Amino acid sequence: MSDRDSAGWRSAVANGDFVIQQCSTCDTRRFPPREFCSVCHSRTWQWQPVEPTGTIESWIVDHTFAPGTTIVMVRLTNAPTCVMYGRWLAETAPSAGQTAHAVFTDDALIDWH
Amino acid sequence: MAKRLLGGIRDRTAIAGVGYTSFSKDSGVSTLTLACEAILAALDDAGLTPDDVDGLATHRVGDSAPPSTVGPALGLPAPSWYLDQFGGGSVSHSVIAQAALAVAAGMADVVVCYRAINARSEFRMGRAANPAPEAAFQAPYGYVAPAQMYAMYARAHMTKYGTQPEHFGAIAVTERAAAAKNPRALMRTPITLDDYLASRWIAEPFRLLDCCLETDGACAVVVTTTERARDLPHPPVLITAAAFGGGSHPFDGPDMTVSAAAELSPRLYSMAGLGPADVDVAQIYDCFTYSVVVQFEDYGFCAKGEGGLYAASGSAVPYNTHGGFLSEGYVHGINHIAEAVSQLRGDAGDRQVPGAEVALSTAQPGYVLAATSALILRKDT
Known part of the structure; x- marks a missing residue:
């Protein structure tokens, strides 16, 4: 699933780049990608590579919609206003505050371990 | 400082009637038929007829009959005001708010607000494509359903504040006990905390x-x-405050344990000139147990982090007296409003809260889509 706001990010991920948007006017970092900066309303931005790590903010273990999948909510280390989701690939269960490392998937998504 | 909005229509409009279909897992009929049945029942309750109606309002997510179909199906004489709002539970109470605005502004005199869904037999939540832009960053991971999203926020609350499964369980048990006194409720067999803990996982927690x-x-x-409601059979239930909006974080806020209701509630109370201590009965949007926890906090009934303890304390404000969406049934918000009306009229039978004069009724608090809405209703005294 991709739309006109997410396609660019998916392309970057497909190239192995872990990026978020950064406003060229006020430097606010944002994710998910949006054309306008919500702080200064500038439409000028660039992709900003950031460290592909974050901390686990929360997680669920699904039994219904994607049975057996642990889905994590990760707050990025170098962009703490940005939150990403993904599947948890580690053998042990996640815990709050734990450091998570991004994993690029074959279909241009980000999972975590 | 809370902005004062809508204060100019405080108590100028009222709810004069409520109507229901039966609740079931398979209605066997269309949402159009359900809508017509509930509207006719509400008009009958109000001592009015379809000829009196000049406004129709609903919200839906592409899953139900629109006002422009319902009006002609009931032979309404050219309604002068329609509202067909896109949205789910978060806008459920804003529909009433907007009807109140239309009536107060003289755009319409009698507006029927309805919600009709076949949420079990036809359109199950989380089974269809998520229309929100956020879905592009969630759905590919299997993160598609409100149950998962609320579970995610519930976990954050548990890890930050120590909220326990037993707190969630107490809400489920309390609401089921209320439903046992409600002939309309789908689930009326009492449950225990052990029943709660033994129920199967949907999405942990x-x-x-x-x-x-x-x-x-x-x-x-x-x-x-x-004014008109005072000439009708039932005591009017005044729309004292009606707020919608809130939610400045369209994706994920800085603190997952705070809902959009925290931004809305000061505005709502300001409009009413009332506070949480004045609320005699609360119908709190309970798509999930956790949504009750976070709203007890964000509507000011207890301190942040203490919503679970408060809900389970046995001394909480009487809430979800019909059994809520957990046990009466889920009509996406409006059945909370109808129950609040019943409580303020004093016709809630075995589940009546003695002396109830002020009711709070709330919408989905904005975790899924960033806005919420709520009403404060008051007995006409």
């Missing part, structure tokens, strides 16, 4: 009994001027 009932049914309420 949520069990089956954390989740509302996917329901087929409809409910309608009649909004008119307070």
Whole structure:
């Protein structure tokens, strides 16, 4: 699933780049990608590579919609206003505050371990 | 400082009637039929007829009959005001708010607000494509359903504040006990905390009994001027405050344990000139047990982090007296409003809260889509 706001990010991920948007006017970092900066309303931005790590903010273990999948909510280390989701690939269960490392998937998504 | 909005229409409009279809897992009829049945019941309750109606309002997510179909189906004489709002539970109470605005502004005199859904037999939540832009960053991971999203926020609350499964369970048990006194309720057999803990996982930390009932049914309420309502059979229930909006974080906020209701509630109370201590009965949007926890905090009934303890304390404000969406049925918000009306009229039978004069009724608090809405209703005294 991709739309006109997410396609660019998916392309970057497909190239192995872990990026978020950064406003060229006020430097606010944002994710998910949006054309306008919500702080200064500038439409000028660039992709900003950031460290592909974050901390686990929360997680669920699904039994219904994607049975057996642990889905994590990760707050990025170098962009703490940005939150990403993904599947948890580690053998042990996640815990709050734990450091998570991004994993690029074959279909241009980000999972975590 | 809370902005003062809508204060100019305080108590100028009222709810004069409520109507229901039966609630079930398979209505066997269309949402159009459900809508018509609930609207006719609400008009009958209000002592009015379809000829009196000049406004129709609903919200839906592409899953139900629109006002432009319902009006002609009931032979309404050219309604002068329609509202067909896109949205789910978060806008459920804003529909009433907007009807109140239309009536207060003289755009319409009698507006029937309704919600009709076959949420079990036809359109199950989380099984269809998520229309929100956020879905592009969530759905590919299997993160598609409100149950998962609320479970995610519930976990954050548990890890930050120590909220326990037993707190969620107490809400499920309390609401089921209320439903036992409500002939309309789908689930009336009492449950225990052990039943809650033994129910199967949906998405950890949520069990089956954390989740509302996917329901087929409809409910309608009649909004008119307070003046006109005073000439109708039932005591008017005044729309004292009606707020919608809130939610400055369209994706994920800085603190997952705070809902959009925290931004809305000061505005709501300011409009009413009332506070949480004035609320005699609260119908709190309970798509999941956790949504009750976070709203007790964000509507000011207890301190942040203490919503679970408060809900389970046994001394909480009487809430979800019809059994809520967890046990009465899930009509996406409007059945909370109808129950609040019943409590303020004093006709809630075995489940009546003695002396109830002020009610709070709330919408989905904005975790899924960033806005919410709520009403404060008051007995006409």
